[in-house]
Amino acid sequence: MQSLDQESSPAATRAIAWETPADLPYEDVLYQQAEGIAKITINRPEVRNAFRPETVRELIDAFHRAHMDAQIGVIILTGAGDLAFCSGGDQRIRGDEGYRDGAGIQHLNVLELQRQIRTLPKPVVAMVAGYAIGGGHVLHLICDLSIAADNARFGQTGPRVGSFDAGFGAGLLARTVGLKKAKEIWLLCRQYDAEEALAMGLVNTVVPLCDLEAVTVAWCREMLKLSPTALRVLKSAFNADTDGLAGIQELAGNTTALFYMTAEGREGRDAFLEKRAPDFQKFPRRP
């Protein structure tokens, strides 16, 4: 286990002063920000931070907010309290077709949230204390990095509670921990402690619970010193092979945006607007 001393310099581990933007219409989610970091917290500790459709809707809104905020470079996803990161879908409101919202409509909208976290062009770090179980386990898996407290416990429960995530929940897990281990996790529904999770490559580091936020913030600060464009393209590159054409689209979108920023890209636009033939001859054909 890594301790805070091994982790970073004193400057990197100084306390962070979170601010909460006023008037956010959230019931189940907390949104805080500081120093270019957004912290999004699932705030339902009475049910081990299980999510209902409204929770997921608020999470989608919060991630969108962090995505669109040019001041934010890194996002932390976590759960309220020390006992759980997230325990998956709220089984009390599970209907026959999905999870019922207040209007009685049934959803599996966490799948939309999973895609959003993957395609969002900023690193997302799961800060995991306690249980990351079921759909909550898939959420940490989807995040780019996972930092676990020494009390963290990981596992899938689907086959025990009559559910499964045969999308990223199965496929991305296999790419992360290997096919045999992923099958073990899903087919036996066991729980794994933080050190076991580290050994199988499911988390990036394990830290004492009391250091969890400080270490997570230190990792975020490290990323904030790096090139945002490089991080953005790398994130989409890691998704590209898993996500097929949609992944290539995401990676390709980044190359288009970078091309738009060049004189060569601008020449095409300017020529059209100036009603003249474009002059691409001035641009080198690089080897």
Ligand SMILES: CC(C)(COP(=O)(O)OP(=O)(O)OC[C@H]1O[C@@H](n2cnc3c(N)ncnc32)[C@H](O)[C@@H]1OP(=O)(O)O)[C@@H](O)C(=O)NCCC(=O)NCCSC(=O)c1cc(O)c2ccccc2c1O
């Ligand atoms: C998470 C636990 C291992 C924690 O155990 P512990 O002993 O610490 O605590 P309790 O069991 O006593 O729980 C305290 C309290 O919280 C309630 N609770 C916990 N989890 C949930 C939950 N998921 N839903 C509703 N309520 C929950 C619990 O009932 C207690 O309340 P009291 O009133 O009795 O005090 C353990 O709690 C546990 O195993 N929880 C269930 C984990 C689980 O099976 N999750 C659902 C898996 S399926 C899923 O998440 C899922 C969701 C999706 O939206 C999908 C969409 C598409 C495909 C697949 C999906 C999917 O699989």
